[in-house]
Structures are given as structure tokens and as C-alpha cells.
Amino acid sequence: FVATPAGAGAVRARNGFSTTSRDVTSPAAISKRGVATRRAMSMGDDYDYDLIIVGCGVGGHGAALHARSCGLKTAVFSGKDVGGTCVNRGCVPSKALLAAAGRVREMQDDHHLDGMGIKVSGVEYDRAGVAAHAKNLASKVKGGLEGSLKTLGVEVIDATGELAGANTIKAVETGKTFTAKDIILAPGSLPFVPPGVQADGKTVFTSDEALDLAFVPEYAAIVGSGYIGLEFSDVYTALGAEVTFIEALPTLMPTFDREIARLAERLLIKSRPIDYRLGVFASEVIPGVPGEKPVTIKMIDAETKEHVETIEVDACMVATGRVPNTKTLGLENMGIETNRGFVQVDGKMQVLNKEGGDVVPNLYCIGDANGKLMLAHAASAHGVSAVENIMGRENEVDHLAIPAACFTHPEIAMVGLTEEQAKEKAAEEGYELGKASGSFKANSKALAEGAGDGIAKVLFNKETEEIVGVHIIGLHAADLIQECSNAVAAGTTVRELSMMVHTHPTLCEVLDEAFKGAMGRSAH
């Protein structure tokens, strides 16, 4: 982060968000400051709100909560979908399915359990029960979000918002307009369905429908081997399905660090009933009828476009990325041009009228819709950052410090550059790249859990000892990465990390081994 807070009571967090030194979150404090701020801000301005947010996913919700803690009179257009993708159709229900499926996989793994002296016979699951777990969790989390908005005094307008001019949002359903000094657009994204794929939502579907787990196909094709494809292959195979990946690029998991992807292929693909086709597009997908007619998938070579194969499966999940949900935002009413639908923003999340163009005053865009990084916590960080800028405290999100995780069993997590990107950067900038690893198979806690598969790899600049990237595959990698993400954000060097004490026996010691190894020391 580049945080340069200005104003009374503000303290500079080292490379982090600026915070204030007083309690800023109590409703009483908010309401008092709200009145004061509104008075200060409304001199000469006559708006309904200080801030209107369009979209109430994690981005919009995060922005709204931070805005209230800064005393802004805030309204959010929810589109009747509080929680958005993450809570209703994304992170939350998918992690519930992964948790349940992970238990099933573990309890079916006789070899693993035998090693711990445990015998389990006949593990069964109830598909409807697993599906209900995901649905109930999503609705519980959504309720929590709604409660927090109410408690903090955010006005929720249950309508679709459209830009109707500077400082003005129209409720599409009623035509009523609302004004605000600042506006944050947070409309999120939608699944991308490639041309030729006929998604009927039943046998050919995206994650939106897959999360309902209406049935577990015996044989499923998953188009796309990114985050969603990988996580669903983990769920489906644990619940008894066979999977074929169809990936357009020449490698599986093309966006992941190559070494980690190769290990992931061994742990998550080759040891399971999964096969794959690489370098091919699913050019035509025709839905079937469950139990009667199979789904037909035609594949063409990604380069020559020649037909290579046709397969028949019980279901086809389309996980080929997501597109910004910006078509109906009314951007054209303000002459704003997008790049393939992504709203262009500068580092402060301010909307630009076109790629490389001018800032549109008092208009911000956060989360999936700006295309910077399609992750829930990134959307929320964007929201907080935009509000900081609105408050006059200059702030930029450092995307290289934002961690990401894929919640397979075991998990994959990363922060910063892949080894391939890091090598390129080191060559460009003329420094030597350091690399050190820690192993789960040398870790007491991992071995106690019978989970010795995996590594943690730390990439660093040998001269400055700054961390350039960290990649982990192994038990609880998603939790382990946070230490590294904090280190990148705070500028902690690998030498400093190697001197910090890690609890024994914990999985954190896998990283301790890598940090110490980077300094030529042994952790054992």
C-alpha cells in the first residue's frame, strides 16, 4: 500500500491502511462524526448522501462499512442481492461444499486412516444434506452482512442502480434518482460462457448452478482448469464422480507457478479419477437429459481450430473465467468507455473515461468490475482504499501483496510473482533471484496429520532480501500464506522473517524452514 493519511487523529500504518487513533467504529461515534462530516462536506453541496455505492457484494459491503466508520452518510444499491457473488454464489457456498467433500474423501482414505490406527467402514453422504450445508451457510453469512449494514446505519436501497449523470444514480425499477458527492461502482462479475456452449443450467452449467449440487454426475467434464474448475474437481471426485478437464492452453492450471502446478497435477489430478485434454476449446456443447441423453462436447484444436474429438458426459461445468457485470450500469450516460467491459481505474480506484484517459471526478470502481484482481478480499480492499481516497487520505492497493488461495485438498496458496515472472523481473531489473523451500514431509505437525505432501517456496531478491513471491501447496496453505502476505505488505525481509520465532509443532515451521534456508541456515 502507499498510504499517506492527512488529518487530525490519523496515524500512518507501515505500508498499510491508514487508521485513526480513536475508536471509530461505535455507532455513537459514527453518528456524531457523521453529522459533523456531513455538515463539513455539505457546505455548498446539496446531495442526498455523501456516498452512494452501486452493488452490495463483498466490495460494496466493505466500502459501505468503512465509509460509515469515516462518518459518511452512505447508501448502497443492493440489486436485491446483498452479499453478491462471494456470499451467494461463490467463495462461501463453494467452501462449504469443499469442506463436506473433503471430509468424505478423508474418511474414504483407508490407507491414510490406517496409518493413524483408525478404521471407518462404509462412508456415505447425503447429497441433499451436503447441498443444504452450502445453502444454509450462504444464507447465514448473508444475514450477517445485512445485520452489519443495518447496525452501522447504511441505507440499503433494494434496487438496480444506473448512472444518470454526475453525482446521480437512478433506481431502474422506480425511476427515482438519488444524488451523492461521491459514487462507488461495485457491480462485480458474471460467469463467462464461450460461444458454442449451450448452458441449460441443468446438464451444462456454470458455478452459479453447480453450487446447488442438484446432482452428482457420474462422469463430468469441466471446461477450464483455473480456480473454479480445480475446486469443483476436488468436490466432484470426493463425491464419486469421474472428471475430464478441457483446457484451452497447453498446460493445466496455466496461471499458477509452474513448479507448484506440476506438484498439484501429481497430488490433485493424477491420484484421482481425472483425465484431461489440453490445447483444445470446447467449441460446441449440447445439453443432455439426466439419465436419458448425454451431454455432447465437440473439441477443436486451440491453434488450428480443427475438430479433434467429441466426448459424451453426464454433465459439463463451464469454468472459463468471468466477465465484468457492467453492461447495464449506464456508463454511456457519462461517456465512459470500458476495456472489454472492465471499467478503467487509476491506482486510487478513480474511474477513467477510457483506457489511459482522464479521471471522472467523484466516481470510483472497485472489485471484479475493474479487472485488477478477481478475489473477494481484493474487492473489499479496493472498497476501503476508495473510501480512504474520498476522505482525502491518498491510498493505493498493492496487488502484489494480496494473497490468493485455491481451496482444494491439499490447498494451494500464493502471493506476489510466480517463479517464471520473478525470473523475468530479476533479469529486467538486474538482480539475482533467490529461492528457498520448506517441505511438509519434514514437518512434525504435517506428519502427525498424515499430510506430508507439499512444499512452500520463497522467492526473494538476493541483494535487498525482499520477498518477491511465495507459493505453497500443502495442508492449510491458505492460512499459511498470510504471514508472507503481511511480510510483503510491510516490507519485512526474508532475513527478518528467518529470525522470527515460529510455534512448534505447527505447519508454520514449513515456512520457517524456507526462510532460514534462504539465509543458508538449517531449521532442523
Ligand SMILES: Cc1cc2nc3c(=O)[nH]c(=O)nc-3n(C[C@H](O)[C@H](O)[C@H](O)COP(=O)(O)OP(=O)(O)OC[C@H]3O[C@@H](n4cnc5c(N)ncnc54)[C@H](O)[C@@H]3O)c2cc1C
Ligand atoms: C464459485 C466461486 C468461488 C469463489 N471463491 C473465492 C474464494 O474462495 N476466495 C476469493 O477471494 N474469491 C473467490 N471468488 C471470487 C469472488 O467471489 C469475487 O472476486 C468477489 O465476489 C467480487 O466481489 P465484488 O463485490 O466485486 O462483486 P460481486 O460479489 O459480484 O458483487 C456485485 C454485486 O453487485 C450487484 N449489482 C450489479 N450491478 C448492479 C446494479 N446496477 N445495481 C445494484 N446492484 C448491482 C450484483 O448483483 C452483486 O450482488 C469466487 C468466485 C466464484 C464464482
Ligand SMILES: NC(=O)c1ccc[n+]([C@@H]2O[C@H](COP(=O)([O-])OP(=O)(O)OC[C@H]3O[C@@H](n4cnc5c(N)ncnc54)[C@H](O)[C@@H]3O)[C@@H](O)[C@H]2O)c1
Ligand atoms: N479460491 C479462490 O480464490 C477462487 C475460487 C474460484 C474462483 N475464483 C475467482 O473467480 C474467477 C473465475 O474463476 P475461473 O476458474 O472460472 O477462471 P480462471 O481464469 O481461473 O480459469 C479459467 C480457465 O479456463 C480456460 N479457458 C478459458 N476459455 C476456455 C475455453 N473456451 N475452452 C477451454 N478452456 C478455456 C483458461 O485457459 C483458464 O485456465 C477467477 O478470476 C478467480 O480469481 C477464485
